[in-house]
Amino acid sequence: xxxxxxxxxxxxxxxxxxxxxxxxxxxxxxxxxxxxxxxxxxxxxxxxxxxxxxxxxxxxxxxxxxxxxxxxxxxxxxxxxxxxxxxxxxxxxxxxxxxxx
Amino acid sequence: xxxxxxxxxxxxxxxxxxxxxxxxxxxxxxxxxxxxxxxxxxxxxxxxxxxxxxxxxxxxxxxxxxxxxxxxxxxxxxxxxxxxxxxxxxxxxxxxxxxxxxxxxxxxxxxxxxxxxxxxxxxxxxxxxxxxxxxxxxxxxxxxxxxxxxxxxxxxxxxxxxxxxxxxxxxxxxxxxxxxxxxxxxxxxxxxxxxxxxxxxxxxxxxxxxxxxxxxxxxxxxxxxxxxxxxxxxxxxxxxxxxxxxxxxxxxxxxxxxxxxxxxxxxxxxxxxxxxxxxxxxxxxxxxxxxxxxxxxxxxxxxxxxxxxxxxxxxxxxxxxxxxxxxxxxxxxxxxxxxxxxxxxxxxxxxxxxxxxxxxxxxxxxxxxxxxxxxxxxxxx
Numbered sequence: 001x002x003x004x005x006x007x008x009x010x011x012x013x014x015x016x017x018x019x020x021x022x023x024x025x026x027x028x029x030x031x032x033x034x035x036x037x038x039x040x041x042x043x044x045x046x047x048x049x050x051x052x053x054x055x056x057x058x059x060x061x062x063x064x065x066x067x068x069x070x071x072x073x074x075x076x077x078x079x080x081x082x083x084x085x086x087x088x089x090x091x092x093x094x095x096x097x098x099x100x101x
Numbered sequence: 102x103x104x105x106x107x108x109x110x111x112x113x114x115x116x117x118x119x120x121x122x123x124x125x126x127x128x129x130x131x132x133x134x135x136x137x138x139x140x141x142x143x144x145x146x147x148x149x150x151x152x153x154x155x156x157x158x159x160x161x162x163x164x165x166x167x168x169x170x171x172x173x174x175x176x177x178x179x180x181x182x183x184x185x186x187x188x189x190x191x192x193x194x195x196x197x198x199x200x201x202x203x204x205x206x207x208x209x210x211x212x213x214x215x216x217x218x219x220x221x222x223x224x225x226x227x228x229x230x231x232x233x234x235x236x237x238x239x240x241x242x243x244x245x246x247x248x249x250x251x252x253x254x255x256x257x258x259x260x261x262x263x264x265x266x267x268x269x270x271x272x273x274x275x276x277x278x279x280x281x282x283x284x285x286x287x288x289x290x291x292x293x294x295x296x297x298x299x300x301x302x303x304x305x306x307x308x309x310x311x312x313x314x315x316x317x318x319x320x321x322x323x324x325x326x327x328x329x330x331x332x333x334x335x336x337x338x339x340x341x342x343x344x345x346x347x348x349x350x351x352x353x354x355x356x357x358x359x360x361x362x363x364x365x366x367x368x369x370x371x372x373x374x375x376x377x378x379x380x381x382x383x384x385x386x387x388x389x390x391x392x393x394x395x396x397x398x399x400x401x402x403x404x405x406x407x408x409x410x411x412x413x414x415x416x417x418x419x420x421x422x423x424x425x426x427x428x429x430x431x432x433x434x435x436x437x438x439x440x441x442x443x444x445x446x447x448x449x450x451x452x453x454x455x456x457x458x459x460x461x462x463x464x465x466x467x468x469x470x471x472x473x474x475x476x477x478x479x480x481x482x
Contacts, residue, residue, distance in 0.1 A: 020142050021178065023194060051194050055178040059201050059208055066177040096177045 010036040011086040015045060016093045024051035038071055039082035041092065068095040110476040111432055113440050114169065115448060116145030117466035121171060123189055124461055130438050130452035133461055139189040140173055147172030149215040150474030167476060170242055172212025172228065180212050184242060197244040199228050199236035205252065207232045213270045219279035229269035233260060233286045237298065248298045256303065259317035263287035270426055273329045283327060283337065283352055288313050290322035291352050307355030311342055326370040326426045338405060340370040340380055347405045358405030363392045369429035373437035377402055377454055381424045381441065394419035400455045411455035427470035434475060442468030
């Protein structure tokens with residue numbers, strides 16, 4: 001799988017995306033974002049790939065109800081703060097919440 | 102109306118809850134090639150084929166390429182418009198797709214309709230969305246802006262959804278007057294602008310207000326589909342939640358036209374270039390399947406004065422299916438092709454204005470909409 005690395009400073013964090021969103025990032029399902037904190041990484045993900053902002057966040061900048069973003073093993077919704085310094089090996093995973101019938 | 106020529110190519114664009122499927126044929130419309138699924142996994146509530154080689158008419162864009170616009174949405178990931186310039190092989194998302202501002206308080210859930218603007222305004226497109234609103238593009242769909250004259254209408258706080266959501270599902274551009282348009286919103290009603298979208302008049306006179314729970318007497322009308330008579334821009338027809346109606350005064354008033362129909366509940370409506378009308382009556386809003394399990398298309402050839410089942414060839418066996426509001430289309434050839442898709446994913450068509458019917462091959466997801474596109478002639482709704 002092709003990886004795109006963006007040199008924007010600090011630590012690189014690997015971001016995995018569902019295949020249905022790969023056309024938002026040039027056809028890949030994995031990109032790397034360089035950032036200092038988790039918050040910066042999330043912001044840079046959407047400024048680098050603006051189509052992702054449409055699909056992940058609603059008009060009020062809230063995460064869409066059935067979108068999950070996992071920072072390593074934790075959903076970002078569980079975190080009290082997002083200004084967490086990134087460490088080598090950190091991962092972000094964008095998932096569709098289980099919402100079937 | 103375009104007389105079928107040897108070079109005409111007809112494409113039937115089928116949107117479903119899980120992707121799009123395209124059928125292609127020549128003007129004879131007997132042999133069809135299927136492509137798809139396109140945009141697999143995305144709900145498709147609107148498709149528009151634009152011919153690039155026919156300058157100036159309502160179906161053409163301004164950049165010289167055949168293009169297909171798709172209004173895509175997903176219950177997790179939301180809506181955007183996508184564009185293909187290679188008949189669906191590849192798609193590009195429009196980054197500046199319709200989107201409400203945070204201050205509006207509205208959410209954009211689906212893109213229900215994409216139509217070209219007036220023929221004197223090449224490059225102009227309109228999109229109707231859920232939550233109900235109208236967006237306009239004046240650069241071939243690259244960027245879109247909200248038509249705030251409608252969103253800020255004085256009745257807006259009283260708009261409420263139907264079963265399909267609070268959707269702006271119909272946009273009709275007056276071919277004789279670039280400043281005049283009609284739109285339909287469920288369950289709100291019909292609106293008309295005479296100044297290019299700056300102001301909008303409620304046009305619900307004669308349409309009954311059902312039990313929508315809305316206090317405002319101006320709105321609360323569950324209009325399902327409106328079509329414009331190609332020969333007379335003052336004549337419109339409406340398939341309503343409980344009734345079929347006609348207006349001869351540009352929607353200032355409506356009168357029922359139901360003689361011969363087995364019931365007055367239904368969703369889609371179509372009109373051919375020579376004025377033939379088509380509806381598909383359903384059992385009441387309790388059942389929402391075809392009457393008595395008989396899949397029949399009703400046709401009027403006298404401007405709605407009378408209706409009768411059209412033609413032969415539709416299934417004889419029980420068909421307890423529905424047909425959604427945008428899942429019937431006519432093409433612009435002569436004789437007109439008629440196409441409709443069912444809630445069970447079947448596509449039926451008639452190449453001769455409803456005289457004979459056949460089924461196109463394939464079983465698809467629930468069909469949300471169909472558009473017919475004559476690629477070397479005129480595009481039609």
